Amino acid sequence: MEIKGARKGNNDLLRHHNRALIVNLLRDQGPLSRAELSRLTGLAPSALSRLSAALISEGLVRELGKTPSPSGRPPILLGLNPDYASSIGLKIEAERVLAARVDLLGRVQEEVTVPFEDPAPVNVLSALEEVVSQLLRGKVLGIGVAVSGFVDSVAGKCLFSPILGWHEVDLSHPLSERFGLEVHVENDVNALTLAEARYGAGRDFPDFVCVTVGEGLGAGVVIGGRLYRGAFGGAGEFGHTLFDPRGPRCRCGERGCLEVFSSDQFLRRKARELGSSVEELSRRARDGDSTAEAAFRELGEHLGYGLKDLVNLLNPQAIVIGGERTTSDGDLFLPFAEEVLRKHAFAGAADRVRLVRAKLGEEGFLVGAAEVFVENFFAVPLG
Ligand SMILES: [Zn+2]
Known part of the structure; x- marks a missing residue:
């Protein structure tokens, strides 16, 4: 969040504004001393002291003891009380x-x-x-x-x-x-995507796409630090972009959606052909079975073509990849996705895009x- 400077004055709006500044600083950079808060907000020490006293009595801010200081009186640190609400x-x-x-x-x-x-x-x-x-x-x-x-x-x-x-x-x-x-x-x-943007792998990227590979294939798009939901809420249906118009029927009713080729649905089809299960397929790929390895490689390549389209459309700084299949078997297919992306994106648009794993998992x-x-x-x- 962009934090503007403190405003001086004594009406309610200004008080709320300055109070929000303090709370945000403690959230993003806390714990901080009153002197540091005064410097960062530009509020006079007396005003800062008054506002912090109110926040402490409310229970939203608390005193956290003293920091070790090489010289002089160690300052008391203020921190946000995360259990306030x-x-x-x-x-x-x-x-x-x-x-x-x-x-x-x-x-x-x-x-x-x-x-x-x-x-x-x-x-x-x-x-x-x-x-x-x-x-x-x-x-x-x-x-x-x-x-x-x-x-x-x-x-x-x-x-x-x-x-x-x-x-x-x-x-x-x-x-x-x-x-x-x-x-x-x-x-x-x-x-x-919202969670990865604030607390996870998307923190450093104002423009990124979060892709999940699991039972389905999905994406969340962050542009200029904000989640892009589209005009009616349907943006990011990455799984239902077209991969092959003659491909198998997708559960959305259409034919040949990318999801059919790069999600658990694809692995299930491959496992069925081999009279096996997805878990067994994953075990066999790890044991070096070439047919099982090929199934994951194909999934990765299909995903790579999809990522290429995303990169060509949006030119993001990063693609954050998560979802259950990535957590369990990402090493078996992500390298192939990355290879296809880097090789086929338009005019080297993929050279600088970062591919990073999601940090937050199911939580x-x-x-x-x-x-x-x-x-x-x-x-x-x-x-
Ligand atoms: Zn579909």
Whole structure:
């Protein structure tokens, strides 16, 4: 976040602005002494002292003891109290709901998983209500829900999810009515992208694409430090870009989508041809079985062609690659993806793009689902 300088004055807006500056500095660079805060904000020591006293009595900031100092009186450090408030992050999968309470620094405090029989909306909503009830504690800023498919974040609805078999499912109103909290619904890969952008592998890149390889193939696009959701919320459906118009049917209804060629669906087809399972295929590839190795290599090459298109379209600084298949078997296919990308991208556009692994894993989806509330909490009022 860009932090502008302190403003002087005594009306409410200015007080809120300066207070937000202090809180943001403690979040990003804390712990800090009052003198350091005064220097960084440009606020006079007396004003800084008054504002910090208010924040301490509120419980949002606390004194953390003294730093060792070679000379003179060691200053007392101030730090953010990350437990002052929390948000709840939820992720809906095909057979279970994952949930976490996330603190103000984006750390998971407690995690719960609840399975369900089939993903009919009524079952999933009741699982969501169950996990939220278990996690509610203290001051809760809101509930974030990550779900696969085409999501309208403004309406709080999942418009279409092939994995869940959903059309037009309203998630936000039932939950906000039940718990009296604000609810934000996000595409799952977008949620992971938000978390990687703030806490993970995307931190240093204002322009990056987060790609997930697992049961499906997804992408989240960050442009100029902001998640790009598209005009209606459907940006980043990387898995449903075309790979081969004569290819097998995709679960979205179309034929030959990239997802069919570079996700677990591809590995399952290969494993079936060999009378094997994906886990067995992975074991055999690690043992040097050339047929199994070739299956992962092909997946990697297909992915590489997709990444080439992404790089040609968006020219990002980095591609952050995550998802379950990457976590377990990335070493078996990512080198081939990178080779194809570097070799085939337009006019050497891929020379400088960095390929990095996602840092946050499964928890990233939950942290990212909750992130919108954390960001709102720290937002500096305009004025
Ligand atoms: Zn498709």
